[in-house]
Amino acid sequence: MAFFLVFIAIIVVIGFYFVSIYNSLIGLRNRVKNAWSQIDVQLKRRHDLIPNLLEAVKGYMKHEREIMENITKYRSQAMDASSVGDKAAAEGLLSGALGQLRVQVENYPDLKANQNFLALQEELTSTENKISFARQAYNDQVLFFNNKIQMFPSNIIAGMFSFKEEEFFEIEDKAEKEVPKVSFS
């Protein structure tokens, strides 16, 4: 009888242990999803900021028509893109064009003194930062989640309930990778 009770107790403890692993896996997967949605939020915010930015610089930058047209073009491409690949490519081009704009701002001292423009510039810088930090947080989460799935004993539970490894968010576009090494000042 005593032996039987001990046996039951062991089963119950193991059961609880498995449930807690399962729950932590669910929690981690949700964190991965949340991190992913953060990237989307910030990309959308960048799209919203661009018309204001162009409006602010229009009066000053007479000679940069081409860059501004490119920004408009890539923005609408990124917004219309349906597949993730297209979207990533367009966002990459958009980042590159915005980088070029920043370089050119250096040539317009009046623009750099404009308070409206400075406020917009802060918003844009911050949004770019948020995009890269969101991406970084997402990759951190994915790394942690994938480690959990591969390691013993959580890999047993992961296998039983078919948790799949998540993919890292890598930057593929070259233009995106080479954010120009230029600072506003």
Next chain:
Amino acid sequence: MMWELIAANKRKSIFIFIGMGLLLILIGFTFGSFYSPDNGGFIGMFFALVLWGILSMVSYFAGSKILLAVSGAKEVTQDVHPQLYNVVEEMRIAANLPYQPKIYIIADAAPNAFATGIKPENSAIAVTAGMLGTLNRDELQGVVAHEMSHIVNRDVLLMTIAGMMLGAITLMSEVFTRSLWFGGGSRYKSKSSDKGGQAQIIIMIVAIALAILGPIMAQLMYFAISRKREYLADASAVRLTRYPDGLASALEKISGTNLDLKTANKVTAPMYIINPLKKKGMQISNLSSTHPPITERINILRSMTQGVNFANYQTAFNQIKGRQSVIIPQSGLTDNAKIGLRSTELSQTSFETGKQVKREVGDLMMKLNDFLFINCSCGIKLKVPPDFKANSITCPKCGRIHSLFN
């Protein structure tokens, strides 16, 4: 990774909780037995625990509010300092924290910052106006990342528990030593009988020793935890920003000033990013300081050239200190993913003159005092005092009329 550090921190909280708790009970017991040898020990213990319980309850439920009120911090919205707001949000995203901490500004010219909040849900980050004026964007990001790490690592909870234990121990010792002066001794004399005399003297000696040594021991424990937390927060901050130079140069800048933060005191000092109370002309000894030497923190950060994960910080720490000391719990070091440094400075690194800094701090003080700021499209900034009565204001440069209703 972060989550394992939190778990390690929780375990450590329990450990310190027990250690300081035992000291507290011991002190209560001895003081109690001193007054009444028969059963006073248990009454003393009971009193000690009740005192600590009350202190803990108060600090748990109202601790951050009290701290923020004492330091004179004022909660601000995004428009008061958009950059600070943005940087906090960036770090929240980097830490993947679901809740945005509230943002406070302290109207003081001494550059400093602290974080508070037992739970991340109701956390807050407070920064002085002096800090916002002196630092550029990358440096501010480093500081905010350091504070965000305190929140993420649950350091506030740990420091609150330890702080209240320290408070209870200090308070009891104080009351005890004072009561000795005012007639405690006479009561002891009247009660002492021939056979109890010997034991009474021993208890008295132990009680006096504890009254003197207890607070010192508790304080050293408290400071030791505090210093370790600072290193860990630095390591986590670097991991969040991927940019050790930002925090390093922020620490350089704020250590260069010799302004004391007027609203800080001994109790709140460990909460700040650097020690707000500088004892001028006195060498602060290592054991009794709440913060690690700032030059050491800077050197560690500056020598992180290989990568920015926790193992890299530990390596840099050992290299600078010339000895092995566990800063990052072992579970954190398994995070061996190679994390490179951020290659570019993302933000502006403008060279600011002293005059610009003063103007920025002045603007901030005005905003805190409900001045209205309007950016005119001609590029200048109008500063409208709160007692300005008219409905609209005309720009002195271009003549545009701005309505004041919005």
